[in-house]
Amino acid sequence: MTKDLEMTDVTVEKDANKQEKEKTKDKPKVKPVDPVEQLASDIRRNVGIIEKAVHAKELRLLARVMRNTGNLRNRLTVNVLSRAVSCYIPELYTHKVPLLKALNAIPLKPANDAAMEIDHVKPNADSAKPNADSAKPKATSVKPSPTSYELLAIPSPSNVPEVLAYLHLLVVLMLIDNHSLPDAVATSSALVNSVTESNRRTMDDINSRAYFYYSRAVELSGPIAPIRSQLLAAYRTATLHHDSASQAVLLNLLLRNYIRYHLYDQADKLLSRTTFPETRSNNQLARYLYYTGRVKAVQLDYSEALWNLQQALRKASQTSGLGFRISAQKFVIIVQLLTGEVPPRDVFRQSQMQNALRPYLQITQAVRKGDMQKFKQVLESSADEFDADDTTSLINRLRHNVIKTGLRMLSSSYSRITISEVCKRLHLDSPENAEGVVAKAIHDGVIDAVIDHEGGFVRSNETTDVYSTTEPSDAYHTRIQFCLNIYNDTVRAMRFPEKKEEEEAPEQRRERLKEQEELAKTLAEEDDDDFEP
Missing domain, CATH: 1.10.10.10 (Winged helix-like DNA-binding domain superfamily/Winged helix DNA-binding domain)
Structure with a gap:
């Protein structure tokens, strides 16, 4: 009996193995995607979407293409981008030749041959054997369709200005990523001029990005003070045209320009005379709040600065932009100390920020204990880092806080x-x-x-007893007000269905139903009267 059971178990296992092998044979093999072909396909698809969006006047499609630019930027290559520029940009475009020269001047990086080559089919042992079917001549041979990379070699110039500006923007990104800064400044300046001259509302998103990368290229190559007047003129134009995208980007660029040269009074005047467009993305809003917080901190408005910096941390992306969050967190810590608060310990225990916030933890410990000697030691040992973070002036103000804390401890002891x-x-x-x-x-x-x-x-x-004063009630009031503000912000951020004008209220519906019932009763009574003898 046991032998029979063992035999059945063995047969069941063999059948299961056979079924698994058959399933693996039936599954089609997934071919690896060629990165060059995928990049060429994405560029061609984006160009088609832009042309469709311009003809249909669908700004939503243009915004989708611009959002996908970050993913495309990481995969750009000189060869594919040169082909795209030669394919879609006509010869009449004055910047075509400089773009191709700038791309050809970029040093080529050693690419992975296995990843860049198209896979070739290797002959198997079975295919090497003579086969009767292979000896027969084939009746017809199907010519393979050209790939997207091959189609880029065929000139098909576009007459849509948005397509030309988009490819021009990709070239600027390629030059910045490869540290070709002189060519990046020249090409980005040419892009800004061409987009400004076109004066088309469909160019708003491209215009904002053109100014952003133009300022970035100039900042990486040297001083950015010479372009300040150009940014101011562009901001005035964007405000008159109600171009919210360019308005938000240019306002942040101007604030960054002023803060770079410590022109906080001019930045404060700019903030007092301008408003940030509410319809822009959280990334631009986070930058605006960050710059506003820095200006307010220098202007001694610590409570307003702390609120702006904390809001910038909340609005910033939690999956990317680590450097921005670290910089904002450093200023939050310093401004909290200047207001008399001590940051919680959890702030310094964040996994990605521990090393960057270590000097600020030591500053916090010195301020909390009122240890002037330790404060001076940290200020001397981490002076280079504080200068790089541009927090030295604010940290020097903490000297009075350290002295006050020490005096308070001595007075209580x-x-x-x-x-x-x-x-x-x-x-x-x-x-x-x-x-x-x-x-x-x-x-x-x-x-x-x-x-x-x-x-x-x-x-x-x-x-004196603290609880006999108004300090506890004031502290509770500020906390309750903070919670109420968070609640109001969350309610505003929620999406509610739009109110329809034709939709009737519950009372109107009850009255309508009541009138229908009365009408039905009267009709029934009239019918009964007609049948009476």
Whole structure:
């Protein structure tokens, strides 16, 4: 009996293996996609979508092509892009020859031959054997259709200006990525001029990106102050044309230009006289909030700066743009310390930001403990990093916060302490300087104490109960207001169905149904009266 069971198990396993082999044989083999062919196909498809969008006046299709530019940018090659420029841009386009020269000047990168070549079929052992069917002559031979890469070699110039500007933009991206900065500046400047001269509303998205990469190429190659007047003129034109895309990008570029040269007063005037378009993407809004927060922080408006920087962190993409989030987080930490708050420990434990935020963690620890010596050590050891982050001026303002924290701790610990001891504990220059610092702290209400000039000591008064003041209620009010603002923002961000004018209210529906019932009753009574003898 056991042998029979074993035999049946073996046969079942053999049948299962046979079925699996048959399934694997029946499955078609997936051919690897040639990256060159895929890139050429994507460019041809985007060109077709742009032409269709321009003829149908569908700006939605143009926006979809521009959103796909980032994915296409990572796969661009000189060979394919040169073919696309030669294929679609006519000879009458004045910038065609400079574009091709700039592309040909890019040094070629060693590509992976296995990935770039088209797969060839290798002869199997079975195919090497003579076959009777192979000996027969074939009646007809089907010619394979040309690939997208081969079709780019056939000139088919387009008369749509948006197509020419799109390919011009791809060339600018290619030059920036390959660090050909002089050619990138020249080609991007030519693109900006050609798009501005066309004056077409379908060019708005391309126009905004053209100005962005023009400013980026100039910034990478040298100073960006010379293009400030050009950006201001372009912003005025975009505002008059109600071009929200270019308006948002140019406003951010101007703020970046002012902040780069520490022209915070001019940036503040620009912010006070302009408004950011509400219909733009979160990326542009996050940049605007970030620059606004930096300007407000320098202008000593710390509460407004903190709100803008926190909103910039929330609006920024959480999957990309790590450098932007790190920079915004650094300014949030400094502004929080300037407002008297201590950032939570979780901020410094983020996996991707631990190394970048380590100096700011040390600054936070020094401010929280009121340790002036540690504050000076961190400021000296990380001076280069603070200069690169452009946070040195704000961190120097924290010196007063460190002194205030140290004085508050000394006042709560000692009812009476000499001024020389205060100078020693806070690592100040001289007892006279310490006396001035203590007097200013008493005047500002940081500590409740009295200076005895004859005895040379500071006497602290009795501490009052905090809960007898309005501080707890004020703190609760700010937190509740913050939660209510978040709730209101989420409600505004939700999508609600549009109200139809023809849709009737519940009361009107009840009245209509009631009238129909009464009408039906009257008709029934009239019918009964007709049948009465």
